[in-house]
Amino acid sequence: MQVTSSVREPLVTGGKTYHDVTHDVSRQVEGKPTLLWFLAFLTAAGTLAIGLIAVTATVWEGIGMWGLNKTIGWAWDITNFVWWVGIGHAGTLISAVLLLFRQKWRTSINRAAEAMTIFAVICAAMFPVLHMGRPWLGAYWALPLPNTFGSLWVNFNSPLLWDVFAISTYFSVSLVFWYIGLIPDFATIRDRATGLRKVIYGGLSFGWDGAAKTWMRYESVSLILAGLATPLVLSVHTIVSFDFATSVIPGWHTTIFPPYFVAGAIFSGFAMVLTLMIITRKVFKLEDYITMTHIELMNIVIIITGSIVGIAYITEFFIAWYSGVEAEQYAFINRATGPYWWAYWSMMTCNVISPQLFWFKKIRTSIIATFALSIVVNIGMWFERFVIIVTSLHRDYLPSSWAMFYPSITDIGVYLFTFGLFFTLFFLFAKFFPVINMAEVKSVLKSTSEKVRK
Amino acid sequence: MERDKNFILGVYDDEDVLLHAVSEVRTSGVKIHEVYTPYPVHGLEDVLGYKRSRLPIAAFLFGLLGTTLALTMQLYMMRFDWPMIIGGKDFAAIPDFIPVTFELTVLLAAFGMVGVFMISSDLKPWAQPRIFDLRSTDDKHIMAIDIANNTSMEVAKIQEILKSSGATEVNNKSFE
Structure with a gap:
């Protein structure tokens, strides 16, 4: 029997039985979609449709439709790419790293967080593909395919190529991890259903029967996948940061980038998980499963990673001064006081100052404050990437080519497209898939519920 | 009697009762076909005597x-x-x-x-699993015992062993 200290808060409140868990989660899948769901889904799908115009324009006309110029060759595209990849870090962190650390509270949030990860990585992948200009040739530039140039292979010395391997491995391994976890829950829904639903969820459940031998193998697979996914999740944003750190652009050429990017990714990922989970628990009435304890613990992760990010910003500044390299020093002074000062100070306020409010227990246990701050954090993290990319480029070595970046309507449209895509996928997931991992919640129910304590 | 067709099912509500029951049933000489649980029960593979997964x-x-x-x-x-x-x-x-x-x-x-x-584990989209009890993916642990595998013991005796090990129900299940 598992024993948990009695000082710990119960993970599932409301005295739920095993059957209650099944019922509360399956109910969402089995019921008719509500009017609220339809409205939310249509808004997301509408945004997707409007954004599709901008995506079509980009593919049809080329990336001249964006606000880029000869000085600033990367702007919103790579900002949005890094932003979405960063958001996509929380899911696998929650399910893999917290599994290795035996943090049982992960069980009720890992399913939705992993789904969010997968959808965020799909959105992120849109940008590198689109910014190639001719995406239909992209496979030859990104993958080592034999071709009629010799074969002239892709360049394995380039961090941009490492990124292709990192992001695609991360996406596919996260997808497999997520799906393996879904199989037992699909079986639960299958065994409650009749008719067409039984056929569909029967197929999705891969013939799962819950045999002790299969569970033993399942546990083994989960543990090894977690062990593989842990260095993987850390490698992805490390390699994304190499895209910048291995260049010789002042403001990018920094050895601090890998840990700083990884901390920032976890920071923004947890913020997005909070934004989504606060809505999901309310709409689906899952307050007994995603409790205040969960929200508070996630807020603590946000304070820690937010502080790491803050220290990284200050370290960068110090090192720029200490290095004695004039170009480096100018890049940082220009960030804080140049024409993009507003972006820099938005970043500082949102990422460094606002998460410190979570030191107050009142704030980190308030739903409204958490929800508001989770959005503030993601605005701040978008500005962080914008500051790193655009302000480092806009005043380069040659003052005659200094320029400013102004996003075009197409830039905005492509960004909107990814929002539409993300929320369309998330709403479909929330309706048709069990949003909470029932099997894992049941496995911690006995050792952590209120009933057992009495 | 044909193998893999007629089963006695012990239904358990609690994971700790189940763990003890599996040991008891096995020491009394009954061969367990398989145990079906709605979630992974830690230690179940040990009491069932399964070798570690490779x-x-x-x-x-x-x-x-x-x-x-x-x-x-x-x-x-x-x-x-x-x-x-x-x-x-x-x-x-x-x-x-x-x-x-x-x-x-x-x-x-x-x-x-x-x-x-x-x-x-024979997991594939077109698989047709044999479900002993629909509640085994909800809230019950199901211990399945193949009658043909335990011919040395009377069915009533096996049912008695299951009852005394803490099963809340003892059922029969036959597959075509």
Whole structure:
């Protein structure tokens, strides 16, 4: 029997039985979609449709439709790419790293967080593909395919190529991890259903029967996948940061980038998980499963990673001064006081100052404050990437080519497209898939519920 | 009597009762066909006497394959097939090959292991599983005992053993 200290808060409140868990989660899948769901889904799908115009324009006309110029060759595209990849870090962190650390509270949030990860990585992948200009040739530039140039292979010395391997491995391994976890829950829904639903969820459940031998193998697979996914999740944003750190652009050429990017990714990922989970628990009435304890613990992760990010910003500044390299020093002074000062100070306020409010227990246990701050954090993290990319480029070595970046309507449209895509996928997931991992919640129910304590 | 057709099912409500029951039933000489649970019960594989899964070995071997393939591919392309000077580096710039090698190791290890898991546990979209009791994916633990495998004991005796081990219900189930 598992024993948990009695000082710990119960993970599932409301005295739920095993059957209650099944019922509360399956109910969402089995019921008719509500009017609220339809409205939310249509808004997301509408945004997707409007954004599709901008995506079509980009593919049809080329990336001249964006606000880029000869000085600033990367702007919103790579900002949005890094932003979405960063958001996509929380899911696998929650399910893999917290599994290795035996943090049982992960069980009720890992399913939705992993789904969010997968959808965020799909959105992120849109940008590198689109910014190639001719995406239909992209496979030859990104993958080592034999071709009629010799074969002239892709360049394995380039961090941009490492990124292709990192992001695609991360996406596919996260997808497999997520799906393996879904199989037992699909079986639960299958065994409650009749008719067409039984056929569909029967197929999705891969013939799962819950045999002790299969569970033993399942546990083994989960543990090894977690062990593989842990260095993987850390490698992805490390390699994304190499895209910048291995260049010789002042403001990018920094050895601090890998840990700083990884901390920032976890920071923004947890913020997005909070934004989504606060809505999901309310709409689906899952307050007994995603409790205040969960929200508070996630807020603590946000304070820690937010502080790491803050220290990284200050370290960068110090090192720029200490290095004695004039170009480096100018890049940082220009960030804080140049024409993009507003972006820099938005970043500082949102990422460094606002998460410190979570030191107050009142704030980190308030739903409204958490929800508001989770959005503030993601605005701040978008500005962080914008500051790193655009302000480092806009005043380069040659003052005659200094320029400013102004996003075009197409830039905005492509960004909107990814929002539409993300929320369309998330709403479909929330309706048709069990949003909470029932099997894992049941496995911690006995050792952590209120009933057992009495 | 034909094997794998007629079963006695013990239904258990609690994971700890189940763990003790499995030991009791096994020591009394009854052979258990399989236990079906709605969630992973820790220690169940030990009391059932299952050997540890060899999936970690599969994962390691697939990972090794990934490492080898990745390094071979990169060295062949960059050092032998079309060497080019890039940034003044060696043709065989091993440190630069580490990220892709790592990613492919993880990719092959993960997919290889999951593939082996799917095959060994017979998980596939068109599978038609034999469900002993629909509640076994909800809130009940089901212990299935093949009658044909326990001919040395009377059915009533087996049912008695299950009852006394803490089963809340004892049922019969036959498959065509």
